[in-house]
Amino acid sequence: MIFRINKEVLPLKANLAVQEAKLNMAMSDLDAAQATLDAKQKELDVVQATYNAAMKKKQVCFTFA
Numbered sequence: 001m002i003f004r005i006n007k008e009v010l011p012l013k014a015n016l017a018v019q020e021a022k023l024n025m026a027m028s029d030l031d032a033a034q035a036t037l038d039a040k041q042k043e044l045d046v047v048q049a050t051y052n053a054a055m056k057k058k059q060v061c062f063t064f065a
Helices: 002-064
Strands: none
């Protein structure tokens, strides 16, 4: 009985270990992608602020023209 259970469970445990390793790699890739996204978002925020300031300045110039 125990042999039959081990025969069924051991391959499942081995597959679980493989799938956990794949998950860990995917999570590592996700963390790296998230860090890149965060850095690019900061760059975008700076450019957006510059653009908004320029548009505000343009609006002021045309208001007085």
